[in-house]
Amino acid sequence: xxxxxxxxxxxxxxxxxxxxxxAGCLGAERTPGTSDxxxxxxxxxPGRTRFVPxxxxxxxxxxxxxxxxxxxxxxxxxxVANETVYCQYSNGLxxxxxxxxxxxxxxxxxxxxxxxxxxxxxSTELYRDGVLVVPYGTVIGGYAAGRxxxxxxxxxxxxxxxxxxxxxxxxxxxxxPLRASDGEWLGSPLTVDGTLVSLHPRxxxxxxxxxxxxxxxxxxxxxxxxADGYVASPVGHVVDTxxxxxxxxxxxxxxxxxxxxxxxxGISSENGSLEWRTTTGEVSSGDTNPGVExxxxxxxxxxxxxxxxxxxxxxxxxxxxxxxxxxxLGWTKSLDRSEHIGVAVDEARLYHxxxxxxxxxxxxxxxxxxxxxxxxxxxxxxxxxxxxxPRLPYGAPPTxxxxxxxxxxxxxxxxxxxxxxxxLWTFTEMAPTSGGGSVERSGMTPAVVTDDRIVIGTxxxxxxxx
Amino acid sequence: MSTPNDSNDGTPTGTEPSQQTADNAPVGLIGxxxxxxxxxxxxxxxxxxxxxxxxxxxxxxxxRIESPYPxxxxxxPANGVVHLSVALVPALEPMAEVNSGLVLGLKPAxxxxxxxxxxGLALAVTVAFAGVVRLATRSISKTDAISSTSATSEVGADxxxxxxPGLVPSPARLGWLFAYVLxxxxxxxxxxxxxxxxxxxxxxxxxxxxxxxxxxxxxVVVPIASGLFLTPAAIVIGGxxxxxxxxxxxxxxxxxxxSVVALLLATGYLGTVLTxxxxxxxxxxxxxxxxxxxxxxxxxxxxxxxxxxxYVCWSADx
Numbered sequence: 001x002x003x004x005x006x007x008x009x010x011x012x013x014x015x016x017x018x019x020x021x022x023a024g025c026l027g028a029e030r031t032p033g034t035s036d037x038x039x040x041x042x043x044x045x046p047g048r049t050r051f052v053p054x055x056x057x058x059x060x061x062x063x064x065x066x067x068x069x070x071x072x073x074x075x076x077x078x079x080v081a082n083e084t085v086y087c088q089y090s091n092g093l094x095x096x097x098x099x100x101x102x103x104x105x106x107x108x109x110x111x112x113x114x115x116x117x118x119x120x121x122x123s124t125e126l127y128r129d130g131v132l133v134v135p136y137g138t139v140i141g142g143y144a145a146g147r148x149x150x151x152x153x154x155x156x157x158x159x160x161x162x163x164x165x166x167x168x169x170x171x172x173x174x175x176x177p178l179r180a181s182d183g184e185w186l187g188s189p190l191t192v193d194g195t196l197v198s199l200h201p202r203x204x205x206x207x208x209x210x211x212x213x214x215x216x217x218x219x220x221x222x223x224x225x226x227a228d229g230y231v232a233s234p235v236g237h238v239v240d241t242x243x244x245x246x247x248x249x250x251x252x253x254x255x256x257x258x259x260x261x262x263x264x265x266g267i268s269s270e271n272g273s274l275e276w277r278t279t280t281g282e283v284s285s286g287d288t289n290p291g292v293e294x295x296x297x298x299x300x301x302x303x304x305x306x307x308x309x310x311x312x313x314x315x316x317x318x319x320x321x322x323x324x325x326x327x328x329l330g331w332t333k334s335l336d337r338s339e340h341i342g343v344a345v346d347e348a349r350l351y352h353x354x355x356x357x358x359x360x361x362x363x364x365x366x367x368x369x370x371x372x373x374x375x376x377x378x379x380x381x382x383x384x385x386x387x388x389x390p391r392l393p394y395g396a397p398p399t400x401x402x403x404x405x406x407x408x409x410x411x412x413x414x415x416x417x418x419x420x421x422x423x424l425w426t427f428t429e430m431a432p433t434s435g436g437g438s439v440e441r442s443g444m445t446p447a448v449v450t451d452d453r454i455v456i457g458t459x460x461x462x463x464x465x466x
Numbered sequence: 467m468s469t470p471n472d473s474n475d476g477t478p479t480g481t482e483p484s485q486q487t488a489d490n491a492p493v494g495l496i497g498x499x500x501x502x503x504x505x506x507x508x509x510x511x512x513x514x515x516x517x518x519x520x521x522x523x524x525x526x527x528x529x530r531i532e533s534p535y536p537x538x539x540x541x542x543p544a545n546g547v548v549h550l551s552v553a554l555v556p557a558l559e560p561m562a563e564v565n566s567g568l569v570l571g572l573k574p575a576x577x578x579x580x581x582x583x584x585x586g587l588a589l590a591v592t593v594a595f596a597g598v599v600r601l602a603t604r605s606i607s608k609t610d611a612i613s614s615t616s617a618t619s620e621v622g623a624d625x626x627x628x629x630x631p632g633l634v635p636s637p638a639r640l641g642w643l644f645a646y647v648l649x650x651x652x653x654x655x656x657x658x659x660x661x662x663x664x665x666x667x668x669x670x671x672x673x674x675x676x677x678x679x680x681x682x683x684x685x686v687v688v689p690i691a692s693g694l695f696l697t698p699a700a701i702v703i704g705g706x707x708x709x710x711x712x713x714x715x716x717x718x719x720x721x722x723x724x725s726v727v728a729l730l731l732a733t734g735y736l737g738t739v740l741t742x743x744x745x746x747x748x749x750x751x752x753x754x755x756x757x758x759x760x761x762x763x764x765x766x767x768x769x770x771x772x773x774x775x776x777y778v779c780w781s782a783d784x
Contacts, residue, residue, distance in 0.1 A: 028573065126534050129571040142536075144570035149663060160662045163567035164536040173538035173565050213536035 030123035030194045030211075032082035032130055037098070037451040039080040042118035042188040044399075044448075046197070046239035047300040050344035052449040055401040057415075061425040062465040065453060066101025068094060073444055075457030076113070077185075077396075080450045081121040084147045086132060087445075087455070087462055088113040094462060095150045098450050101464050103147060110156040111136070111178065121145065122191040122211035131163060131211050133189050138202040139167045139176050140189060142214055164214030168200030168207045171214040186236025186249070186296055192269065197246055199234050206237065206248055208272060218272030225265050225277050226252045232263070240300040240324035244269045247305050247324060249298050262309055266327050276327030280309055280320060296342045296397045299350075300324055304372065306350055308340055317354060319343075321375065331375035337366065341387065342397020342446075344405070346418065348372055351405055353398050355386055367398070367407060369421060379421035385411035387442065401449040408443025413456055413465075431459050493779040495725045501775045502768065505602055513767050515597030516556065520762030522590045523558035524755040526583070530562060531751060535580065538563040539754045542742030551734035552691040554650050555595065555698055556766035558587045561741045561758055566662030569655060584655070588647040591766075596635045596643065598770035599702045606778045635702045643701045646708045650694075692719045692726045698770075699777030718780055729772055737765035 034040075036054040044050050074090030080098055087094045093113055096103035108114070113134065120133040122142075129146035141157070142164045149161070157175060165176040179202060187199035195217060196209045208217040226232040230252040237248045246267045253260045266275040297308040303324045311318040317337045321330035337354035344351045350370045357364070365386035369378040387396070387410055396408040405418040412428040430438040445457035454465040493501070506512055530537050539561045551560070572580065635643075693716040700711035719726045740761035744753045 028575065031573075126573060126576045127571040128573055142567075144567050144662065146571050149570060151664060160566050161570065162565060163570075173536045173568070174540070174563055210534065212534040215534075 028125040030125055031128055032123060034123065037080065037083065038121075039078070039448045039450055040122070041079065041120040041190050042077050042185060043238070043296070043299070043397075046190045046192045046241055047345075048186075048190075048238050048296070049299055049301050049346070050342075050397060050399045050446065051301070051346045052399065052401040053346070055404075055449045056452045057402040057404050057449070057454065058466075059403065059417075059424050062415075062427050062454065064429075064463060065099070065466040066096075066464040068096070068101060068105070068462045070460055070462070073457065073460055075445045075462075076116065077118045077445045078448045078455045078457065078462075079119050079121050080448060080455065081130060081145075082147070083450075084145075085448075085450075085455050085464075086119060086121065086145075087457060088116070088119060089457065089462075093150070093154065095147050096464075097147070098453055098455065098464070104150045104152065106150045107153045108158075109153060110158075112154045112156065112158040117185050117188040120189045120191050120196070122196055123194055124212045125194070126212045127163075133191070133196060133211075135189055135198070136178050138200045139165060139178050140196075140198055140214075141165050141175075142196075142211070166198070166207070166209055166214045166216070168198065168203045168205040168219065171209065171216060173213075184236055186298060187234055190237065190239050192239050192241065195269075197237065197239055197269065199237050199248070201234050204232055204234060206234070206246065206267060206272075208269070220267050220272045220274070222248065222250060222265070225250070225263065225274065227261075230254050230261070236296075236298050238298050238300045238305070239269055240303060240305065241269075242301075242303040243325040245275060245300075245324045247298065247300055247322075249307065264305070264307060264322065264327065266324065275325075278322060278327040278329065280307065280329075297340060299343055299345050301345045304330075306343065306345065308343060308352070317352075319350070319352065319370070319375065333370060333375040335368065341365065344398045344400045345372065346400045349378055349418070351398055351400060351418070353407055356382065363410075365407075365409065367405065367416065367421065369405075369418070381416060381421040381423070383407070383409065383414055383423070385409040385414075396443055396446045399447045399449055401447075401454075406447035406449070406454065408445070408447060408456065410442045411440045412458065413443045413447055413454070427463075427465060429458065429461065429463075431461070492783045493776075495728055498725070498729070498772055498775050498779065501606060501779065502772045505605055505771055505775065506767070508605060509601055512598055512601050512771060513763060515594040515601075516766035516770065517759075517763040519556075519558055519590045519594035519766060520759040523560075523587070523762045524758040526587060527559045527561060527754050527758045528751050530559065531754065535576075536564075536568055539750075540741075541745045541753065541757050542739050543745070551738045552687060552730055553734045553737060553769065554691055554694050555591055555647050556733075556762065556769045557737060558591055558762055558766075559758060560737045560761045560765070561754055564658065566658040569659045570662040581652075581655075584651045585648060588651055589644060591647050592640060592644040594766065595647075595698055595770045596640055596702055598767060599699070599774045600634055602771050602774045603703060603778060606775050639702050639705060642706075642708055642711075643698055646697060646701060646711070649708070688727060688730070692723065692730055695719060695726050695730050696773060696777050696780075699773045703774060703777055704781065718776075722780065725776075729776065733765065733769040733772065736768060737761050740765050 070089050072090040076088040078085050078087035083098050085096045085098050092105050092107045094105050117135045121130055123130050131142040132145040134141045141162050144161045159175055165172050167176050189196055189198040194211050196211050199206055204222040205219055207219045222232050222234055233251045235249040235251055237246055239246050246269050248265050250263045251260050252263050262280045265277045268275055299306050305322040305324045307320050309318055314334055317335040317340055319333040338357050339355035341353040350372055353367050356366045363384050363386055364382055366382045368380040371378055399406040400418055403418060405416040407414045414426050415424040417424055429441045431441045432438050441458035441461055443456055443458055448455040452466055456463050540563050541561055696715040696718050697711045700706045700714045706714060741757040743760045744756040
């Protein structure tokens with residue numbers, strides 16, 4: 001088994017020497033190079049901000065640039081790199097040209113792409129095409145990503161295209177045994193400059209690995225941050241590139257106790273050392289809203305972290321601000337929502353999407369824009385056509401791109417002016433039903449924006465919109 | 467079928483064959499094992515070439531771990547899985563496992579480094595194999611196949627008592643052996659690329675996966691490897707060009723299929739088992755280095771010796 005982690009500093013030195021010999025001497029750069037049109041991981045960037053500043057989208061409606069139909073949805077969020085869209089659904093993987101929609105649909109007949117969390121993409125020094133990162137719970141596979149190399153069908157777990165496997169404890173070029181875990185999408189892998197930052201729920205570890213061979217750079221045992229007698233369960237993570245901090249959200253609980261203690265920890269992305277830890281208050285399991293913590297309840301940008309949890313006393317969602325460098329708590333904003341769907345953040349504002357009242361108004365969801373400095377409200381809008389289920393894969397988080405806030409819903413995709421909240425357009429298409437009628441295609445993935453294209457998975461159809 | 471050493475580019479250095487009376491009996495599997503044991507007891511220096519190659523292999527294996535190339539180092543026993551290895555030539559990195567993803571999409575510079583790396587290993591195997599053959603051939607006697615191991619005392623002061631008076635492989639033979647070893651490495655790399663690029667693999671489902679691998683191994687890998695088993699000896703001792711050597715080796719495999727398959731599996735499995743001598747040590751890297759060295763030094767020597775003995779004896783039989 002390659003690279004069992006024993007001594008981080010020695011490993012780091014050896015890895016450095018190896019990289020110097022293997023790559024540095026050859027003057028290799030990581031390819032494919034990053035660009036403004038990339039959406040390489042769940043949440044768009046390491047902070048999961050879902051913000052694409054340099055996009056170019058129409059204000060008066062979108063047209064269909066291309067479409068690919070499927071017989072079963074089961075979409076996972078698309079990723080885009082090197083002008084290529086990778087999008088997994090129930091029975092296959094699309095590898096498409098982002099502009100034209102042309103490319104391969106690799107049908108899958110085994111565990112490849114099933115029961116995974118969202119994929120990610122990383123550049124590599126050794127390989128031209130980078131690596132497609134597929135997380136199977138605790139075990140993560142790194143696959144050759146080249147657009148033109150994908151066959152029409154992938155059997156088994158696609159070992160023919162796999163370069164490495166890792167599970168947080170070890171790395172192997174041979175497939176590691178897959179084990180079920182409760183991994184949340186918020187814990188899907190992040191890529192930062194050729195380093196893969198991954199959360200492994202089963203072993204409660206956070207690890208940083210090289211995208212070329214999956215070798216371990218550092219590893220942090222998250223059990224060590226829980227108070228004595230408590231067990232830590234990782235929920236998700238983000239990376240604040242401004243401060244070089246990996247922020248991990250955990251749920252700690254005394255064994256067989258009904259009291260859970262949410263915990264946020266800051267870990268250096270450079271060497272994996274613990275920088276800070278902050279608790280946000282105890283939550284009785286009877287009062288816990290199970291849909292809140294796992295679903296995209298963490299984001300960070302420019303040294304500030306935003307987390308959403310359930311306030312037991314007010315029985316409402318609560319947005320909290322933290323300093324990414326110190327973990328110090330800042331402002332708190334209570335939101336009168338029954339369910340959390342997602343959050344996005346741009347230079348000045350934070351956008352939250354949630355359900356107002358699942359019991360009383362199940363069709364309605366509300367979007368609010370908050371000032372990042374003070375937490376004060378800038379605008380709020382209510383829209384009909386809420387997702388059937390607020391959590392993914394039926395209720396997708398929002399995207400901020402160009403002047404738009406894009407919100408998937410039961411009726412398709414809504415576009416709002418991010419400055420004012422004004423509705424700009426709604427993209428709705430109909431799908432035929434077996435009874436001879438038709439039904440609106442629901443937005444089932446986040447709206448992934450790449451340049452002037454919006455890629456979104458809907459009911460039985462993947463769209464490229466322009 | 468030509469007799470060994472009748473080519474012009476081999477250089478006889480010893481006396482004429484001296485064991486003619488016992489050399490009329492055919493040599494089987496047990497006889498080859500006896501000959502190998504006798505040779506190793508008589509000439510411990512046979513271990514030197516592959517001990518040096520083992521040092522090269524151990525260094526290479528550790529460097530491979532530290533390199534950015536995604537390669538596994540797996541020692542025996544590996545997670546309860548029985549590895550049935552087959553080796554066309556002694557492997558200098560018996561613990562290294564690579565998959566097809568390694569070669570897909572490699573940048574030209576790194577592909578060149580990888581090929582250069584394999585060329586270096588092929589050169590080391592070639593030199594070590596030729597070294598063992600040079601030391602072993604002059605002492606290979608069919609008498610040892612039917613007599614007790616005490617026959618080691620029969621080795622003369624100059625070591626020359628065998629079917630072949632002694633052999634210093636010429637540069638031409640070394641070159642052809644090097645080309646053969648390198649060709650094997652390149653074919654394996656190309657095979658990995660084809661598997662990855664065209665998605666060739668076992669069918670869906672664990673049952674078909676296991677059966678597919680087993681049938682592929684039994685009916686493709688083992689027959690091909692058996693046919694090539696004596697090729698290195700046919701090049702170095704017989705003085706054949708690689709294609710002629712492959713044909714001759716294949717002919718021996720057809721005539722003695724059970725002996726060849728048994729030797730093939732035994733040498734391959736021995737090389738694998740010896741990688742686990744230092745399994746579970748204090749450091750994975752030290753374990754890899756020591757396991758690689760032991761496997762190559764012992765397994766490689768036995769492999770080369772038994773191949774040389776089989777070729778010499780079976781050539782004499784014919």
